[in-house]
Amino acid sequence: MRFLTGLCALILLTISPAPAQDWQISAPTEAHIRQGIEVEWTAPEARGDILEVRPADGEGRRLSYAYTHNNPQVIMAPEAPGEYVLVYVSGGEVRASLPLTVTLPDASITAPAAVSAGETFSLDWTGPVSRSDNLTFAVRDGSPIRGTGYAYVGNLDGGPASLRAPADAGSYDIVYVSGSTVLARSPIEVGGIEAILTAPSEVFQGGPVRVSWVGPENSQDRITFAARDGEPLGGASYYYVGNAGADDTAILTASETLGAYDIVYVSSGRVIGRTSIDVVAAHIAIDAPAEVAAYTQFPVTWAGTGNQGDLIEMHASDGSRATFSYIDPNSDSVTLGAPETPGDYTLIYLTRAGREMARRTLIVLPPPAEPGQLLVEQTRAALGPDDAVGVILDASGSMLQRVGDERRIAIARETLTSLVNDTIPARTGFALRVFGHREADSCRTDLEMPLGPLDPAAATGVIRGVDAMNLARTPLGRSIEMTASDLADVAGTRILIVLTDGEETCDGDAAAAIQGLRDRGWDIRVNIVGFAIDDTDLEAVFRAWAASGGGGYFSAADGTQLAAALTQAVTGAFELADSATGEVITTGRPGEILTIPAGAYTIRWGNDAEQSVEITAGDITRITLE
Known part of the structure; x- marks a missing residue:
């Protein structure tokens, strides 16, 4: 009988229902606006459950939420200070809750009292560093101004911020903004700026213009061309002042279109300085031998207002281009190679825009001897x-x-x-x-x-x-x-x-x-x-x-x-001179194959180094410069 009683007791214990498990949450009861709050919880089943912040009475819409994918989970406090409740929702029902007080955090700004328009300056700050908090400009005692400079404080690692002042002079505030809430402000006066430009009063079309300036040298400030008393010209030559050395000098390239222009200093999209300049007609003359032998090189000299990008072309009588060379504005000549086909040719001086400035004719004669070829090699630079x-x-x-x-x-x-x-x-x-x-x-x-x-x-x-x-x-x-x-x-x-x-x-x-x-x-x-x-x-x-x-x-x-x-x-290049006369016949570089009339020549390179070479008709001669 005692055995049966124990058995019945065992059966009763086995079939008794298990006690229900409680939902519990743990989190700080106070936070500042937009602060990330870390929440821990216990629950029988967390899949699909939600953490929410609601008004203090627990009623109404949720103000922020986070799914319980991770434990702990972070949920953001509302932006408005006040009393709230943090709740755990499972199956559409609130299973646990905690009160939450949201306050305004402290923030401060220490910045210059005055800066120039467009100036980039540094400021110190303190603040909560909530997500997307930033420093920017606002109307004095008013709202932040869209489109002005800003800095996200989360990118600053607690260090100073750098801001660029608005382009318009006036009274502003620098503000610390969290969401849409201004937590701190510091007044700042933005003063007007100007620049002084010095440049020639006229320039030849397509020519270089040397410009010096005195100006704010703010980030992205540039010097460029504008219509006379008008706005900067799209596509015109320009120079960022930050690229200058100690001499504050820019080199611009003038338009090839004649007319009246201004050179302007542009800061924050505004013209803050200008000086007038006239683009006037350029003049070029070229000179060359009347006759040259095929396969030889010859000089073409030019005089006038040549510019970078200009070139001298040699055209055959059918109009096809036989050869060309770009000019060096620091030199008054180029060297061209006469083609192998004898006949009448024309030399044409063209600007980089393709405008013809000068021309002259010359005759290419048959070579005095059957040509050979020369390949100069050099393993070490001189x-x-x-x-x-x-x-x-x-x-x-x-x-x-x-x-x-x-x-x-x-x-x-x-x-x-x-x-x-x-x-x-x-x-x-x-x-x-x-x-x-x-x-x-x-x-x-x-x-x-x-x-x-x-x-x-x-x-x-x-x-x-x-x-x-x-x-x-x-x-x-x-x-x-x-x-x-x-x-x-x-x-x-x-x-x-x-x-x-x-x-x-x-x-x-x-x-x-x-x-x-x-x-x-x-x-x-x-x-x-x-x-x-x-x-x-x-x-x-x-x-x-x-x-x-x-x-x-x-x-x-x-x-x-x-x-x-x-x-x-x-x-580097070498010269090939006629051994008998000393006259330079052509120039070349190691690795190039030159076709020249047969004969005795002297190769000159480096610091007065020379080497003799004999060119044989119909053959290629290889020379290594030591």
Whole structure:
């Protein structure tokens, strides 16, 4: 009987219902507006449950919510201060709740009392750093102004903020804004600004204009052309004042359309200074021998107002172009090669816009002897102890494209490694600047190797560490401008090599930058190496830049051609003179094949180095310069 009683008791215990589990939440009972509140909970089943903040009476719409995907979970406090309730909702019913008091947090701003319009300045601040909190400008004692400068405090890591003042003078407040609530404000006076420009009163059409200024030099301020007493002209030459050196001088390129213009200083979209300038007609005259022999090179001199991008073409009697050369504005002549076909030809001087300025005729005579060919090779550059080589390497996003099975940047690294190990003598002055490898969507340019004696092993290590970055941009103009400081301490010849696969994308003016280098009176050659470029118009621009820089343009479609182009760029040109008369017959670069009349010649290169060569009719003669 006692056994049965125990059995019955066991049965009763087994079938008794389990006690219900409570829903519980744990969270702070006080928070400031828009603060993230961390909530912990216990619940029988949290899938699909919701945390909500409701008015204090628990009724009405939810003011913020978060699903219980994670434990703990964060929910945002409402923006309005007051009394609320935090609830846990499961199956449409409130299962647990906590009271919540929302307050205004402290914030402060310490900023200058006055700044100039468009000026970028620094300020200190304190605040809650809630999501999307920002510092911006407001009407004095009023609401924030849309479209003015702002800074998200979450991006500042507690440090000072940088703001740009509005373009219009007046009385403003700087405000700390959380959501739509102003937590702090500091009054600031924005004063008017002006700039003073100094430039010539007239310029020849298409010519360079040197402009100096006194102005605020705010971020993105620029100098450009405008209609007389009117607005800036779209498509006109411009210069960002932040690109200037210590002399505050800009070089602009005038329109080829005659007329009255202004040069203006633009800050925050407003013209704050102007000076008038008239574009007047240019005049050019050209001169050349009346007769030249086929296969020979000959000089064409020009006089007048030649500009960067102008060129001299040689046309056959049927109008076809036989050859051409861009002018160097710092020189008064170019060298052209006479074609192999005798006959009547015309020399034409054209502006970069295609406007004809001058022409003259000449006759190409049969060669005095059957021609031969000459290939000059040079394994090491002829550089003296005071000379230096500067390289600008494009590592922008386009250099990630492939040539065959390799990316362009990998080919560039390989060929530059060969250049510093095999072509440029060790201890030669060397500097390396790279852009596109540090930040996406950026115009940043970095001096990766400051000027110093070339250490091939160290240079190889730096070059191999460079990789292109997708979406990075192409600041050719700014990079060339920086050469003025990169190579400032060179006493001898400066050779600058710009290796790029694309056009300027950072609003720079490479043409003006190159002219600025030449204006320093340096012995400098600016060489452009175009890699995998299939845009003939862009190549024409590069040729004009190189000509104005006293250098050459070299095109390369693959790794082999790129290696040859870099070698040509750094080894320099040589002269070929008639051994009997000493007269220079032609010029060339190592790696080129020249076709010239048979005879005895002298090759001159470097620092007065010479080497004799005999050209045989119908044969190719190879010479290596040591």
